[in-house]
Amino acid sequence: MSVVTVQLGQCGNQIGFEVFDALYTDSHCPQGLCSKRENEAYQASCKERFFSEEENGVPIARAILVDMEPKVTSQTLSKAAQSGRWKYGQHSCFCQKQGSGNNWAYGYSVHGPRHEESIMNLIQKEVEKCDSLSGFFIIMSMAGGTGSGLGAFVTQNLQDQYSNSLKMNHIIWPYRTGEVIVQNYNSILTLSHLYRSSDALLVHENDALHKICAKLMNIKQISFSDINQVLAHQLGSVFQPTYSVEGSCHYRRNPLGDLMENLVPHPEFKMLGIRNIPQMSENSLAYSTFTWAGLLKYLRQMLISNSKMEEGIDWHVQPPLSRLPTLGKASLNRELQFNTSIANLVILRGKDVHSADLGGFKDPALYTSWLKPINAFNVWKTQRAFRKYEKSAALVSNSQFLLKPLDTIVGKAWNMFASKAYIHQYTKFGLEEEDFLDSFTLLEQVVASYCNL
């Protein structure tokens, strides 16, 4: 089954390129550590999901590019074409000239309706190329105007037009300081709308990715390209094919459906995060060897202490002895040490996957009381190594990891809203204070729900 990707705005398009590039390079990586037949099956599965065939053998990404100004999409298209490895479809791009001005209301209320038909047509064309559709993967940022506002609009449309297909929104959580001043407004408007129309929100935080680049990859002058590459690596380690059944050699067919089934048991809890191990520059790889026991031990601690990387983990955080839920906001004000999970999915790739012991993740103390570990925890495996990593593990989790960042954004946006700052910029384009209040209400509800796990 295939996944149709919608790349929105500068962020979405810049990331989209890196993701397809990572997927392609991995599937054509010579060091697969498995048999030739195995490798071919892997490649074929990856291709079915993300690429369609072209006459002269250059695969075309199953994606559409949308932006309200032309510079980024034309750059993205030419970067792909110049690589010679894969490319975007000739008519897969929709762009305008004037941008969205970092204004969620402009993206949602002006661009959305104006360009609805053209964009949905493009999506339809891409969907028709698929033999069967697993669902949509929508890449967008929360801080800007196009990704956030138009992204929310498009997702809503997808829900109406393709009600039987799944939608996963990949959201970029902005740096805490210094990207866009109205980013908190744009974020709460986006999140509240997506919470109603999307099936799952896969979140990547710029601050976390930045730290990974600095500490683990040892990059001195970090660019957005570096950040996007780390991100693409993480996404690749989740989306590349894995066996459908323990012990079999057939690859699972419905990546989005399986992800949702394993990770989103309840519609109130939709926010997913990724952790990956090991994460290091490829030069250092040659000098390191890993055991599954070691990798999984670190990964587990990363989960429960809410750390995004394998360095600087707080080993003191341990699961609580009693699993009684704590009520109310008091628990938020206390230092939230332990990260409670609703559901976890571990994906193992590489040598001796079958020998990996996942007992640590089946401990009921990790999870909220209303789901047993047997339902809350799942494993996917493949012997085929990911890129050059002899062993690698990814963890996709639905947990409290975003609780603090979300609470912070809601708090800041609320302070700004109470001062009425910048509101006129939004009401100019059809949004009203009521809409803001609705968003705040919904998100306070989400915060409370996660808090009470």
Add this chain to the structure above:
Amino acid sequence: FWDLALREHAAVNQKGIYDEALSSFFRNVDTRVVGDGGSISKGKICTLKARAVLIDMEEGVVNEILQGPLRDVFDSKQLITDISGSGNNWAVGHKVFGNLYQEQILEKLRKSAEHCDCLQCFFIIHSMGGGTGSGLGTFLLKMLKDEFPEVYRFVTSVYPSGEDDVITSPYNSILAMKELNEHADCVLPIDNQSLFDIISKIDLMVNSGKLGTTIKPKSLVTSSAGAVKKRHQKPFDAMNNIVANLLLNLTSSARFEGSLNMDLNEISMNLVPFPQLHYLVSSLTPLYTLADVNIPTRRLDQMFSDAFSKDHQLIRADPKHSLYLACALMVRGNVQVSDLRRNIERLKPSLQFVSWNQEGWKTSLCSVPPVGHSHSLLALANNTCVKPTFMELRERFMRLYKKKAHLHHYLQIEGMEESCFMEALSSLSGLIEEYNQLDATKSMPVEDFPRLSVAM
């Protein structure tokens, strides 16, 4: 400005193709075609025409331009001139010439707009102290708002310095301010004294021949080599160069590619939290650069520090000791997001931001540096440090107005009454009061508003 813009695009555009970047400021025209049908949208550059309308109620300056080397850049149909001038009288510029030329101006604006695929923004460049720029300029501003309500209006206004030789400049400025308050989306105030001080500093550095501080020969800020005018005879040329660079840098991220683009509409969106408070203090760094291309990090950080120093602002203002409502950093050249973040973290503690916008930073990264530099930074601050400029202006106004000096020149114009002055004064006072209220919050502790509580 047009001189520098052409040079900037010439440096970047090697193949002479008329591209998106060029089309933001220029039309491509085949001059052999008579009338209006000569526009070419793609392909090789034929003749570039500035997307501009030039207005002056005297002929001297415009004639000089039309006889100068840039004469082909301007379409003679895009000019409006008169002979007598406005006599440094806002009322003459606004009421008399406004009415007289309204139709003509409108027609030429409409023509220019039609030539654009997607018109995003008007740049109005004028002075506040005279008669035409101030009076007719603000008349035009209102017209733009009525005719093209969705197009942003950015105004670059030269405010009169303390030692300004036009006696009536306070009247003109205050009358104009009311219009700016009501009809502009964003105003970038500039004053001549600050420009002059910056130029003097550069001259000092060049002439003292300090080791390692040589001006790059092709720098657009100071160089006359390759520029249209052979020598900078008057200091005004050098001073105007700075303002021209301001406009270039303001639009660089919209014209050229980068990893974090910023369009003009984003400036207004992020920096104007309340409609009236749209005055942005600007600073450009570095004004001088060194010979080597790979600048070690320390010097890059210096560029960021300088942007906040009062010596680099284009008006007399000290943002560091006043209150920030919002701040934008527009970087060009070989600078990455980590450099930006590092410097924001470093400088943040020494700056005061209003309580509801403690992290009020807007950033952009454009990969194309200005000609002759490896990187540059434009900082735009919505900061209460503009207040002193307005208060001084008000004082100078009051000194004249109390004695009714020169008032008759204005009142004799049809449509002008004393109430115009009173309204303008009250508009300015209202603005100053807003800044005062914000300043009052400066030393108060930041308290969070109580959040919505949700029933579980």
